[in-house]
Amino acid sequence: MVLRRPIQRASLRVRFNSTAPDNAPKASDNEIWLRKLSNNRKLAHAPEVSQKIQPASSSQDHRNRFEIISTPPDTSFIGVKAPLSEFTSLSHIQSNNQRHAQAKKFVDVRILKCRSGQGGDGAVSFFRDAGRAIGPPDGGDGGDGGSVFVQAIEGLNSLAKLKTSYIAEDGANGAAKQLDGARGKDVLISVPVGTVVKWCLNPSAVRSFIEKFKNRGTVNLRQLLEQNKVSLQCTGRFEMDQKPSFIQLFRESYEAGEGWHFKGKDEEYHLEKNWFKQLKEKVSIYDLELASSELSADKFPLLGIDLDKPSDRPICLVKGGKGGLGNMHFLTNLIRNPRFSKMGRSGLEQFFMFELKSLADIGLVGLPNAGKSTILNKISKARPKIGHWEFTTTHPSIGTFNVGAEGFGFTVADIPGIIKDASKDKGMGLEFLRHIQRSKGWTIVVSLEREDPLADLQLLISELGGMEEVARKNVLVVCNKADIEPHNPQSLDKFLDVQGFCETQNWDIIPISALKGENIDLLIEKMARCAETSAT
Ligand SMILES: Nc1nc2c(ncn2[C@@H]2O[C@H](COP(=O)(O)OP(=O)(O)OP(=O)(O)O)[C@@H](O)[C@H]2O)c(=O)[nH]1
Missing domain, CATH: 2.70.210.12 (GTP1/OBG domain)
Incomplete structure (x- = not known):
C-alpha cells in the first residue's frame, strides 16, 4: 500500500503571503x-x-x-x-x-x-x-x-x-x-x-x-x-x-x-x-x-x-x-x-x-466464387459487390435481416473466399477468420458447378482448423448453383455425396440457386436456426 503524503493541501493554487493560509506540512x-x-x-x-x-x-x-x-x-x-x-x-x-x-x-x-x-x-x-x-x-x-x-x-x-x-x-x-x-x-x-x-x-x-x-x-x-x-x-x-x-x-x-x-x-x-x-x-x-x-x-x-x-x-x-x-x-x-x-x-x-472482430451471428464461408456474396445479396439488406472474378470480396461485409412476422433478426458476415493452404497464408490468408470466430453458426457454401464439391467442403473444413474446430459451431452446408445442369445425374450425385457426409456429422444441408433465387426462403429459415443456438 502506498502511504499518502502527510498532509493533503486543500487547494492547488495557494498564494503564500501574510494573509493566505499556509498549507505546507509542518x-x-x-x-x-x-x-x-x-x-x-x-x-x-x-x-x-x-x-x-x-x-x-x-x-x-x-x-x-x-x-x-x-x-x-x-x-x-x-x-x-x-x-x-x-x-x-x-x-x-x-x-x-x-x-x-x-x-x-x-x-x-x-x-x-x-x-x-x-x-x-x-x-x-x-x-x-x-x-x-x-x-x-x-x-x-x-x-x-x-x-x-x-x-x-x-x-x-x-x-x-x-x-x-x-x-x-x-x-x-x-x-x-x-x-x-x-x-x-x-x-x-x-x-x-x-x-x-x-x-x-x-x-x-x-x-x-x-x-x-x-x-x-x-x-x-x-x-x-x-x-x-x-x-x-x-x-x-x-x-x-x-x-x-x-x-x-x-x-x-x-x-x-x-x-x-x-x-x-x-x-x-x-x-x-x-x-x-x-x-x-x-x-x-x-x-x-x-x-x-x-x-x-x-x-x-x-x-x-x-x-x-x-x-x-x-x-x-x-x-x-x-x-x-x-x-x-x-x-x-x-x-x-x-x-x-x-x-x-x-x-x-x-x-x-x-x-x-465482427459480432455477426453467422459466418458465411466458402471457396472463392462459390456465390457467397450473391447469397448475402439475396437474403439481406446488404449489397456487397458481386462479380464473376475470384476475390470479389476483399473485406468482410455484414448483412442484417429479419425472419417471420416476429422479426427474429440475425446478422451474417461474408468474408473473402478461402483457398487451399490459406492457413499457410496463401490467397488472402486466414486474417479474416477473426470476423467469424465469434459467430454461433457457420454457413459453408460449396458450388455444384465444381468438379468435386465434397472435396471442396473437406478442404474448407481443414483450412478452418479441422473437424474439431468446425464442430464447435452450428453448421449449415449450402450447395449453391443448383441451377447449372439440374437434370444431369452427375450434378445430383455431387449433391448426394455432400449430403451423405453432412448426415454423418449431423449437419443441416440445402441445395439452392442464389442467382435464380431458388430455395432462398428455406435457406433463410435454416440460417435462422443456425444462428439461434450454439452447438456447444
Ligand atoms: N449459375 C449460377 N451462378 C451463380 C450463382 N450464385 C452466384 N453465381 C455467380 O458466381 C459468381 C461468383 O459469385 P459471388 O457471389 O461473387 O461469389 P463469392 O463466393 O462471393 O466470391 P468471392 O468474393 O471471390 O469469395 C458470379 O458470377 C455470380 O453471378 C448461382 O446460384 N448460379
Whole structure:
C-alpha cells in the first residue's frame, strides 16, 4: 500500500503571503510521515524490474500456446512462453506486400503505440517576503502524468481512423508558493464495439527479428512467428492463483532512494551528510511503495480485453507516472533548508494490437466464387459487390435481416473466399477468420458447378482448423448453383455425396440457386436456426 503524503493541501493554487493560509506540512508532520515509512520497511520489498522478451526456438507442439515455465516462490512472477504470433499481427508485418495491401483497404487490425505521461518534478523553493529573506520550504509537488484509455462506442465500424501513436501529456513541475504542477491530460482512444485489444510486441523489434532469418533462405512468416516464442513475466488473478492471467508490464523509473533533484548544493555535497543519508533511506521506502503500486497498475490481460459491448467507462491501458514531492515535504527539525525535491516517476510506453472482430451471428464461408456474396445479396439488406472474378470480396461485409412476422433478426458476415493452404497464408490468408470466430453458426457454401464439391467442403473444413474446430459451431452446408445442369445425374450425385457426409456429422444441408433465387426462403429459415443456438 502506498502511504499518502502527510498532509493533503486543500487547494492547488495557494498564494503564500501574510494573509493566505499556509498549507505546507509542518516539520512535525514530515517527521511522523518519515517515521511511518521506517516502520513500513519490512513490508516493502524491491520488485524485480525486468521483462525480457527474447524470441527463442521452440518445439512444433502448438497445442499449448501458453506454456508456464516458472512460478512463484522461485520467481516473483509466473514465467510464460508463447508463440510470437500471439503478440504481433501477420498482416501488419506484411504491410509492404501488394496482396495484403489490397486487403488493408478494410482496416480490421492496427498496432498502436501508447505512452502515458511522466510525472512532473517536485519544486525546490523557499518562502520569501519583505520581512524574511529566506523562509520555510514551499516547493510544490509535480503533477501526475496523463494516462491512455480505450473505450468502445456505438456508431464506429472501422479502425482506419485510429492514429499510430497515442501519447498522454506529462505532468507539470511543481512551483514555488506551494503550487502543485497541473496533471497531464489523458488521452482517450475510441474504437468500434467488437474490438479486441491485446498487448503486443514492438513491431520494429519483430521486423528486425525476422530480418535475421531472411539471409537463411525462403522464410514462411507464419511458421516463423509460430515456431519462435516470447518469454513473458505474468501474474495470476489472485495472489495464490498461479494461473497466468495478466502480463506484467515494467516502466523504467529511478531506483528506490534515487531520483533526487538538487538545487544550490549538488548531490555529492548531500551524500556526505549523515542527515541526508538517513532521509534517503527512509524515502527509498516511499519509492518502493510507489514502484509496487505501479506494478499492480501496470498489468494487461494475457488474452486481451474483448470490447464486445459499449464500455461503461474508459479502460486504462497505460497509467501516468506519479508527480515528485516538492521540498516542503523534507522539512524536519534537523533539516531546516532542504535544497532538494523528488523527480516525477516515468510514464509507460507499450504497444497494443487492436483487432476488430465482427459480432455477426453467422459466418458465411466458402471457396472463392462459390456465390457467397450473391447469397448475402439475396437474403439481406446488404449489397456487397458481386462479380464473376475470384476475390470479389476483399473485406468482410455484414448483412442484417429479419425472419417471420416476429422479426427474429440475425446478422451474417461474408468474408473473402478461402483457398487451399490459406492457413499457410496463401490467397488472402486466414486474417479474416477473426470476423467469424465469434459467430454461433457457420454457413459453408460449396458450388455444384465444381468438379468435386465434397472435396471442396473437406478442404474448407481443414483450412478452418479441422473437424474439431468446425464442430464447435452450428453448421449449415449450402450447395449453391443448383441451377447449372439440374437434370444431369452427375450434378445430383455431387449433391448426394455432400449430403451423405453432412448426415454423418449431423449437419443441416440445402441445395439452392442464389442467382435464380431458388430455395432462398428455406435457406433463410435454416440460417435462422443456425444462428439461434450454439452447438456447444
Ligand atoms: N449459375 C449460377 N451462378 C451463380 C450463382 N450464385 C452466384 N453465381 C455467380 O458466381 C459468381 C461468383 O459469385 P459471388 O457471389 O461473387 O461469389 P463469392 O463466393 O462471393 O466470391 P468471392 O468474393 O471471390 O469469395 C458470379 O458470377 C455470380 O453471378 C448461382 O446460384 N448460379
